[in-house]
Each structure stands twice: as structure tokens, then as C-alpha cells.
Amino acid sequence: MIDPGVDRNTPVLVQGITGRAGRMHARRMRDYGTRIVAGVSPRAEVADVDGVPVYATCAEAVAATGATASVLLVGAAQLADAVAEAVAAGIRLVVTPTEGMPVHDALRTRRLVQAAGVTWIGASTPGMAVAGEVKLGFLPEASLLPGPLGLMSKSGTLSYESGYRLTAAGVGTSVWIGVGGDPVKGTRFAELVPFYAAHAGTEALLIVGEIGGSEEEEFAQALIEHAFAKPVFALIAGRSSPEGITMGHAGALVHGRHGSYAAKAEALERAGVTVCGSLDEMTRAVSAWHAARA
């Protein structure tokens, strides 16, 4: 059901295109190669933004352009309604970088997209990208080198740094998906295992996780269940974070053993994942695999 497949031909909407962030990122995505076909904004007086036609509703935009994916740059309070509008208009993939979505809104939105068979990446995601081809969201170009490594991440900045170091080491990425740091989200690590298993351009997988929640544990379980055959690496932030205190991300909260670094590392190692203790160690381990495969 979860299908984040996009390429340079995918027609993409930008909801909230007339806002400050909407305008800036629409331009950046287009410059990277993304086929931005339309914007959506209730500001009826705006006909186009930097040449991208603007429609009042998703339905109009989809009817006019055939868009199948949408990047939502709207406020947290409007996000649930905006996703619902995209789903109703027939969009198949929504990416929502917005931070601060209420959890109960995320819960209802997840139910909605599941019922509709729509793939939702976010909220609080830096976005996703196929390096060298297309990006939906904010991923920085300095970290995007085309290559064989699948990358999934909760944290934006830590994945940027990881991608940057790997790029410097000559290791590129295939499909990079930021699932986001919220506790309830559209797509979880485990749900992407079938996609990466089937994705021909992906030869190994790196997950950039962090303490809190149970996604890394679910992911480890999914690797076993799907007999995932490609090498998997993991980098988990927050090993030394104090228990019971949220470090930035709402999901990054440890209670007792639940959500702790130790619990995650153990589960991942049991599933055959190479768990790396630092950015350096991760870069070395992935580079070694990359060099060996040639």
C-alpha cells in the first residue's frame, strides 16, 4: 500500500504555494528537476507563482494538470484539512514538511490515507528525494549524490549530515525518505521495508533513527518477517539523552527501557543490522560495504 515511488516525470502540486516557504521551496524543487505542475492557494487573486499556475483547490489543480503527488507547505492547524483535500482530489502521494501537527490530527489523517490507499510522508519530514532526479521537500543538494544506498530518517539534520559525509566518501543514495520525528506519522520505517526490498536501484539500506517510540524495533521485526536480503546499517541518536526529557522531537522521549537506545540497538542487531555508534563509524561501515560491492 505504501508507495513512495516518484521520478522526474511525476506531476507534483505545491499546496500553500503563495506563502513564504511555499514560494521558496517550489522554486528550489523545480530547480532540482521536480516537475512542479501547479500550486494551490485560497488567495484567489494570485494567478501564478514564478510561472507555476495557481488554483483555488486541489480538485481544480488535479483536473487541470493530472498531478499525482503533492507537497504541503501550510500551517500545522490547516494541515489535516489540506491532506484530506489532496486525498479527495485523487493525489496518491502527499509529503508534509510542516512541523507541529497535533497528534490527534495525525491519528485521523493516518486513518484517512490508509483507507484511501494514499501514501503520506510526514508530518515533520524534511521530505524525500531520488538523488539527481527529483526531490519533494527540503533535502539539501550538498547531501544528494545518486547511488545505491536507500536512506530512511526520523531526523532531518542528522540525515543531512549523514548524506553529506557519505557524499564526501563517494557513496550516493537511491531513494531517501524522511519519515519525520513525530510520534504518529503517515509512514513508518517498517512500512517501507517492502518498498526497499523490491526497489531495484537500492542495494543496501541506512536508517537514521533516534530514541523514543518503537519504530526501530518494528523495523527490525519487519526485516525478519520480509527476509530482507540487502545489508542494513543504522545510526541512532540520543544514546546519552536523559530519561523522561524530550530533546526537541516530540517522539524522542524515553520512559524506562521503552524507546531507549539499548532496546533499539538490541532489536536491530538481532535482525542483522550493523548498528553504528557515531557518524564516523557509520560512514566507515557504509563506505566499506560500498567499496566491497564494486
Place this chain on the structure above:
Amino acid sequence: MIDPGVDRNTPVLVQGITGRAGRMHARRMRDYGTRIVAGVSPRAEVADVDGVPVYATCAEAVAATGATASVLLVGAAQLADAVAEAVAAGIRLVVTPTEGMPVHDALRTRRLVQAAGVTWIGASTPGMAVAGEVKLGFLPEASLLPGPLGLMSKSGTLSYESGYRLTAAGVGTSVWIGVGGDPVKGTRFAELVPFYAAHAGTEALLIVGEIGGSEEEEFAQALIEHAFAKPVFALIAGRSSPEGITMGHAGALVHGRHGSYAAKAEALERAGVTVCGSLDEMTRAVSAWHAARA
């Protein structure tokens, strides 16, 4: 405009008659001689309460019975709407014993009754009575002896005690009106000066006031403006109350000199009022006048 005139023939409604207080006081008022012609209650299944027919709306009750006065025994949150309903139905006198009406509701209700030329006694009033004839509200029979003294009061209990002592001394009351202890109310002391000036059965006037607000001062001014010719006595509670602390009644709050006992006593004495320092002193002064008039 303010006309609290009622007698044994005035047809009276009780709004909220199916409640605990409504039922009890409807019976007591009727037993005293008040002509209770109907009750109003949204509880459509109740046809009558102790033989008093119950209607769903004031309009129906007025149409069926010709009631011109209403006693409202409804909750504070419903009070403004209930008064508006009575006014719209053509009621000319509303008495509202309910405590706790929000001040902004009282403000709007006062504007409403003024625009409609309706007399509103309350809120937070123990009610009003013509001793030996009719009462609208709670005034206790032990304090109600027919006689020549008009009585106005902010405080219920202090007026009960005053009436009780005067009754014991053989001094009865003509028309007794509790204006209530709220800061914004339907009828203020000063507004009743023309009524008592014109009222043949009233030969002297006692006001039972308390610290806070400016009603006693306004009343003193009105006595002068109307050249009120009957003797006036005053008893003011709260002489020793601390500044800045509310003693029970929301209106009984002194800030600096404003609302203080001294300011009130001074204004009243300038208008020729006999200001009494205690219940005993008041009883002696009024009794002396009463004895002298015979």
C-alpha cells in the same frame, strides 16, 4: 418609568415553577395572598404544579392568563434570556431573586427593560411585598406587618432583621422593595424616590444599605432633586469592613473613599436623612417617629 406597584389583584407568573425553589416559593407566595395565575417551564410534561397551570413559554402564559408580573426562579446562566422572554411577552414587572447573574448580562438586561419601559427588581433580591396583601419573592412573614413605612434594601437578611425588630416595636411597612446586592441591577434606590414620594400609603422611608457602589449617594441626591418631603431613615452595613475586600455581596467593595461608610453617611445626612449607627438605634428612631405621628 419604574413602577413597582402591585396589589392582591395583580396576576403573577412564576418562571421556573417546576424547580425545587420555584415550586416551594410559588406555594408560599400564594399562601400569603399573591395571585399566582400560571407557571412557566420548558418541561412540557408537567401540566400543573400544586394546581397552578404550567405553560411552555411566557407568551402562552400571558395570553392565557393576562399576567402582568413575573417572579423568575431560574438559574443565573438562564436569567437574562428568561427576563427577555418575559419582556417580550408583555410582562410589566419582573422580580428576579436569583443570585450570581453575570454583570454584563445585568447591563444588557437593564438596557432591555429600560427600552421596554418594564420595571425589573433584582437580581439577587429577596423580592418585594405589600405587607398583609401580596409578596413577590422570599420576604419572611415574621418581618411583614402592614404599616406606613416604605422600606428599600440591598441586603436581604439585614432587612429581615430590621423588619422583624420594627414589627416587634409595632411599626409596619407599606411597600417593601429589595433592590439587591449586585453592582448592576434593574432598580436602584434613587429610581424609587418618585414612587415613594407619590405613594399615599407611605409616610416615611427606611433604606437599608451597605458599603460599596454609589447608590446611597445617588439616592441622597434624588431626595434633594425631588424635594422628598417624608422623613427618611438609613441603616448602612459595613462601617468596619476592611477596604478592598468583598464581604459577600459583589457590590460591597470599598476602594479608598469611594463606596465608604463615611461618604455615604455624609451624603445622606446632607440630604436630611437620619443615619442610624445600629439596628437598635434605627428601631428607636423609627419607633419614635411612628409614635409621634399618631
Place this chain on the structure above:
Amino acid sequence: MFLLEHDGKSLLARCGLPVAAGVLLDTADFDPSLLPTGPWMVKAQVAAGGRGKAGLVRAADDLAAVRRCMADMLGATHRSMIVRSCRVETRVAQAHEAYLSFTLDAQAAAVRVMLAADGGVDIEAQAQVAGAVRSLVLAPEADALDAGIARLVDGLSPRLSAALGDAARRLARVFVDEDLTLLEINPLFVLVDGTWLAGDARIVTDDNASYRQAGLRALIDDRAVAYPEAWRKEHHGCDYVVVDPQGDIGLLTTGAGLSMMLIDEMRAAGLRPHNFLDVRTGGLRGDPTRLVDVLRWISEGPRVKVLLVNIFAGITDLGEFSNLLLEALSRVPQFKVPVVARLVGTRVDAARTVLAARGIALHTSLDEALAQVRVHLAEGVPA
């Protein structure tokens, strides 16, 4: 209730109005990341004026100075109130100071709006200058308020007129929507760029409206110590005030006016009542709980030597009340003072029988009851 400045400003901020960023702190040992941007004003939170002159509003340029100010202020006494917390807020520089207030005119059934282009600490002096303080009495509807406000700001400089007009229109909404009975902003800062913000906030809320003001209910729940009267009203349904901590006569009384008068008369006669109480006998409904609570409070008066019960019962059944009273007394066994009862009204004979069984004589004359109180006080004096 009269809100602390911090609570008043929080209310304004939640209504979307501009106030200087600030935080309420009850300890000088605070986490510095709680502070807003400096430099700061440190303002002791007590519900009384005259803070500036008492050194309870001070400027602080660095964190050490903030901590020093707080250490000085916390625990200090101002007008017999203890400073339990301070608001530390971002200092506003280079602003014009104006004055704006909203009150209710009970006689006119209207909202009184007062505005002065020059506000600040000298507003009382301004009030003496003819025309310096503009004032109108307006109907509480939005249209009428806006029209009146337009007249009030007419003739001021364009910048002041725009800023004060905006402030007044928005504050008027808050005054009505939040059920306020006083809303005074002094100073109201008007900045060089024409924006404004509230430098202080004197706000009185209507406790009767708390049922429809969730924020006010939350505040009362949070701050029983800061707002004891509102808390008591909300949770106990009766009014209680200690009028003399050293008083030797506890009062169990009903009716605000009669209770006030009783205290007046006792004091005039040289007696020292400990407390004011309107217990609202009509609300007891056969449950002695409220009486138990009240007896406990009175028993805390260190010098209370006698309890005077004074009830004028227009409606209350005195027989039933007397049973509740005896039940309540039995539940506060540590409160061992003699009881003098003066009861008048419905079923007083039943009350006499009930009380006699416990050795409490019932008086109907208040003078007689007070004489009996004096006897007990004399007995309590060591030989």
C-alpha cells in the same frame, strides 16, 4: 476578582493583544532559559498599587541583576500582602505612555471608556487638567463602542490616534467577551513605529461569569492562594473573611448584610469578632459538610474563645439547622469553645429543644446573646 498583573497580561495575550513578553517566577533560582529577551523589568506580583514607590518594580540589565531583584522582592510584604512571585518581562524602551480604561456605569447601564494621550504614573495629576482625560459612556454593542472610540481619538496626532483607536477597539472586545468589570492599561506604550503594547494591566473579572470563562476557572483552580475569595466561592459556596486574626469571637452567621452589621455593632461595643461569614443556610440541604468546614476555619483563630451563631431564618427550618449544627460540632471535637445561639424564624421552638439537649441555650434577642458571649469571654480570662 482583581487579577495579578501577570494573569491580566496572560489573559490579554491569549486574546491576541500585544503585551511585553514575560514570565511568572516564584524563585530566584530559576532556569535562565525561561526568561524572555532582556533587558528586563522585574515586577513583584501583589494585587495592590504603589509597587513602584515601594521598590517592587525594578529594571535589571543582566541575569545576576534579575536574581538579585527577585531575591529582594520574594517574601517581602506590601500592603499586608506577601510577594509570592514576580513577573520578569522584556523592558520597553523609547515609547510614548498613554492611558486607557474600561469600566461599567451601573446607572447608565453602559461602558465607560476613558482615554488620555499622556498616561503613566502621573495619570491622577493628568485627571486634574481639563480635557487631558477624555471619557465617553457607550452602549456595550461593538458598533456603538467603535463609533464612540472614533470620537475619543479624534484630534490626537495621527500616530496616537491610530494606535489608541486600534488598542481601544480591541480592548473593548476583550472587556465585553471576557466578562470584565475593570480593564485599565496604564501605561499603554505607543512605539515609534505606531504599534502599541500593554505596559501594565489592571483587570477585575466577574466571578459570576466563571461558568462561561474557562480561562478564569483554570486560573482559580491554579491559584487558590492568590485568589482565596474566588476559590472559596467556587468550592465552598460561602463567603468567609478573617477580619481580625486576634479576634476572640467566632461567628457562624448567614446573610452578607446582617453579618456585616453584626460585626459593626460588636466592634462598636468593644467586642472583637474574628471572622465575617455568610454561610448561606439555604444551600446546606441537609448536609453538615459546609458547617464542619466553617467550624474548622474558625477553630484556627488562635484566640477564639466563644462561637456566636446568629441566624435569621426566613425560610430555613431552624430545627433541621440545629441538628446539622450539633452534628457538625461533633465532627470538630478539637473545637471546644462554648456556643451561644441566637436564632429567629421558622420552627424556632424545635431548635430550642434540639439545642437544649446539648446544653446550648437559645436566645431570640441579639442583645441577650451578646451578653452571654461576654460572660463566656470573662470566664476564659485566667484568674
Place this chain on the structure above:
Amino acid sequence: MFLLEHDGKSLLARCGLPVAAGVLLDTADFDPSLLPTGPWMVKAQVAAGGRGKAGLVRAADDLAAVRRCMADMLGATHRSMIVRSCRVETRVAQAHEAYLSFTLDAQAAAVRVMLAADGGVDIEAQAQVAGAVRSLVLAPEADALDAGIARLVDGLSPRLSAALGDAARRLARVFVDEDLTLLEINPLFVLVDGTWLAGDARIVTDDNASYRQAGLRALIDDRAVAYPEAWRKEHHGCDYVVVDPQGDIGLLTTGAGLSMMLIDEMRAAGLRPHNFLDVRTGGLRGDPTRLVDVLRWISEGPRVKVLLVNIFAGITDLGEFSNLLLEALSRVPQFKVPVVARLVGTRVDAARTVLAARGIALHTSLDEALAQVRVHLAEGVPA
């Protein structure tokens, strides 16, 4: 945020749910008329479990006992938190203790309801008994919740089934309407007459929903000291945590994950970072205020000897950021430690020029930057 018990119960009470009457007091020298009806439980308010075993939940039969308990508890430390206030509430006698909780199941996108007929302090033991704790995962709509709850209480005694069914249905509404992520009532008291009330309340609210929860915003405004993280998020727009009060390296960093990882790596390498920070460079918008605030907070670390700036700029213009940083440093002149900058991303060359003018060398390698940090630490050691 994890609410103090008192705030959780106030929230429930404002939603119309039954809780034992209680008051929050921060001094043992309180006005006794603020107390609810006795006898009482005195409960220290700290956001952590294990209060009972630590003597921070005690019964008190009279006012003197309440004051004694409070004097003992206030200022005590529990799990490195200071007890700043106590909730004093009416003690519930002779009640059955049940358990009820609501959480979110992120994977199923549903509400998990857990119910145990026998709750209380031994709920962990109960959880080991098969069938003792009943649990269902339900859709968040009212109909689905009610239907599931009917199945959960099916088979209990009629009294428990009615009481827990009523409690669960009403609490489920609160869980959804108030945007909670945890709502746990343990014990949930079921009285002999079939009514129930909440004996405790463990509630976590969703800070992201505070814009639509006025009560939550009011609470944060009131209680910065009790809820520092929520307050900071609301007022500063960044996340800051002191991870080591004795740490000697201040961190000016952006991105939660990268900042956490940096701390992990520094600690593994034997370094002692003072703070976690996600400053959110994307939110600065040309204003140095947030950086000034953050530098002030870091400067409070008594042992901080060096500041490490680590920014990975996907979007942020590093030249502009560097200018803001220098401006902010100049506004906190008392913070005189050396600065090590490791910047990567957009316009890093402009940043290098800007920083060089003030003598700050820019690194692009984190390892090099950390090496420079070590040099400064070594310099700071007295010879």
C-alpha cells in the same frame, strides 16, 4: 507535556468529571478556608511516580497534620525535582480501586483503552495476571469508542460495569477533545453507591495542540517553572535542555537529531557538553534576538569555557547567520569564552569571511572543530 496531578485533575473537573475536591498550596502557612472538606490526603506535586513510597503522599486528619505534612514535603527533592507545591484533597474512604487508561497506538492509528477491575498501586502485578487487564484498540470516533468500551466492561459485576462504563465513555471524550496523548486514572474509585471518581490523574497533553486548547495555554502562562519545556517552546520557539550543569562546552546547534548525536559523540569521546539546543535557524529571519537569549542561557553554565557552533545549513544562508551570530555575541559581552565554528552548507565562504574579521576560524570538519575545542579547554586549565 506531563501534567502535575493537580493540573490533570483540574482539567478533568473543568470537563465535568468527578475528582476528589482539592486545592494546590505552595506554603504550609495557608488560609485554612482554602482547604476542601477533611479528612485529607496531602500529595506532593512533582511530575514523577513513586511518590507514595517516598513519603510524599500522606493522610492528615486535622489542620495541624496538614501543615506538618506540607512543611515536610515542600522543598524536598524527589527524582531530582524540587517539590514546590502540594495538592491537599478530601480523602476518599471505602472505595473499590479500578484502573483505566487511554493511549495512542501510532501504528494502528487508534486509541488503546486499558481497563482493570482491580487497580491501585499493584497494577503492575495485575498486568502479569492473564485477563486481569482488559485492552482494546479502537477508532477515535465516539461511536467506535463507546461500542468498544461496552465490550470491555462486559462481564464485570453490574455495579463495576456501570461505573467503569460511564467513566470510560466520559474519559474517552476528554482524551479526544482535549488533545491528550496519555490519560491514566489509577486508582479510579468506585463508591458503594455506584458513583466513581478519579483518585489520581496521569495526563500528557499535546503541546502542538495548545493553539486550540485555551486551558493548556493558560496553564503554560501560569507555570513556566513547572513546565519549562512547554513554556520555552511557546515563547522562544527553540528547544534547550541543560544536559550537564557542570559541562564545560556550550553548544549552539540546530536540528534535534544532529544535536543529540553530537552530544552522544562528544560524551563518548570524554568531552562534557553543557546543553542540548535546537535553535531552528530557519526561524531566525534576520533577527538576532533568539541567539542573544540562547547565549545568555549558555553563559549561565558556571563551567562553560568554550562555545561550539555546529550548523548544517540545507537552506539557511550561512553568511547571514554569521552576521547574526556576531551581533548576538556583541550583545552578551559578559560571555567571553572562545568560539569554535563548524559550519557546512549554503554560502559557507561568505561565512568564513565574516567570522574571520572577528578572529573566529571556520571549520567544515567536525573532527577538526572538536580538536580546536580541546585546545581551548586545555588553555582554560590553570597552569
